[in-house]
Amino acid sequence: MKAARYYDNHDIRIEDIPEQKLEPGTVRIDVAWCGICGTDLHEYLDGPIFCPPKGHPHPISGEESPVTLGHEFSGVISEVGEGVDDLKVGDHVVVEPYIVGDDVYTGPESKDYHLSKDMNFIGLAGRGGGLSENIVVRRRWVHKIDSKLPLDEAALIEPLSVAYHAVERSGAKEGQTALVGGAGPIGLLTATVLHALGLKVYISELSPLRRQKALDAGVVDEAFNPAEVDVVEEVRKRTDGKGADVAFECTSVQVVFDTLMDAVRPTGVIVVVSIWGRKAQFDMHKLVMKELDVRGTIGYVNTHPKTIALVESGKVDLKPFITKKIALEHLVDEGFDTLINHNETAVKILVSPSGKGLDEK
Template identity: 35%
Template structure:
């Protein structure tokens, strides 16, 4: 079968590999779509800095390079392994791709997404979504209802990242919010806030392409390089500041602007990965009793919530999601790195 295989830093190949067979408790999927994630860019350009061990097997999966990519994906069940129940051939599914140890301090608290030795199917595993087929544990499957197609199904994973961030924010229906960054996760946060009953939202984004895309969805958008973000937030909140703010940009200035526009007792949620350190003035936290928290990945219940919201028609992919084939993945990674485009789904049939 054809697959997109990562061999090392800036070494990505489309090649023929063996078609997998499901073991006990597993299913075989015919993959439909797999998203190209910011994590894929980190792995491609700086695998060691992204936490990928290029020399040793993963402690949970035993996987080593080369690695089939694609950890945000959806497909159709085509074969069941021994002992699989509750899933049938023909089911269309999204995959919760996390491998966790179940024993570390995070896992003992139920925070499987923060496992100390976490792995991901399609990053540190025996397969991934950027292949014609893959095998996964049946326990990782989330069956899609008829109203959610496989294209949306491949977006469950990144949208669950955003949903989890909104859950971590603690925002209540009717609250106010600021989103710094209108990439795929920022867009996902905007949708998730709507799903939580939060309509009073400002999105701050310097890229004209990304501003236009999220504005077309109905968002209130500010260009922080040419507009007074603080004045727009004050206008939105009658001078109070926002209840919650989200760093979906991964740059220090985004966190700084989020902190500066918080209401007293507000909370900043950092959901983006940062490549550089930043400085901030801790007294900002003290004087307003504000908080900074991190949000990593998702839990299975976040997948369920996103799928239910998709079934209710909350999500719209118009203008920010494009499709490419296997052969275009590497050039698409280069394009995303240079700031072109927003979200790309890799189709196994393109």
């Protein structure tokens, strides 16, 4: 089967590789669509980061580069392994792409399996990936979806689950006011979850194209250009001088974080969603004097079922965020190149490993 294989930074190859073996307790999924994530771009530009380098196998998967990429994907079950009796061939599914130790509890009450030692991701540290024609995944990480939900939109459930977990971490409630810093893919999806849960949502973004995308998708009440207006004052005007109840940092840019510190009300909550590659400056005095909560968030934990239910309820429309569909052979020249050099023009680029669906509008 065809697969996108990560060898090293700036070295991704489309190769023909053997299919994975179907084991007891697993299912084989024919991949319909796989999204390109910012993490994939970081591996390409600066890696290996999550991908285990050649000669350094991952302690859980036991694999080393080259590994198959892709962790945001949807598909259809084509084979069911021994011991799996609640899924069947033909079921539409998405994957919660974790690699965690066999000794880690991942049951429905767990709130921390995503923080376990040596945690990594399918499609980064081994065990196949969504940028291949099919993949074998353990039953625990496979989530069935309604067959009425288009599979291209379903490929966005994984990043939407990141946003859902971030919103959960904030404690945001219906009727509150939220400010999102940054209208990239995760910022837009965070705004989407907030809007669906009944909050008033504002977003701050320099790019006019991204601001317009947020408005066109109907997931924000207003989109501010921080180069033209004082975002803090605009938020205060709309909250009777109090400030936002919750805020989400989705850029890893210092000035954005500083803006959120000023824009939230006393006792407000700031959730840092983006991955920072350097230390940030932090106004500890402001944190104390406003009694702010600043919280980190990473991935998701038992979040997929709630995220799927939100999408299937019709409260979330993921179609506006799909900006391009490409064949696996054009992963780098049409996918990575666009997202690295023309990122304002795209939100989510989907790849069809089989080539199916590319002619559909």
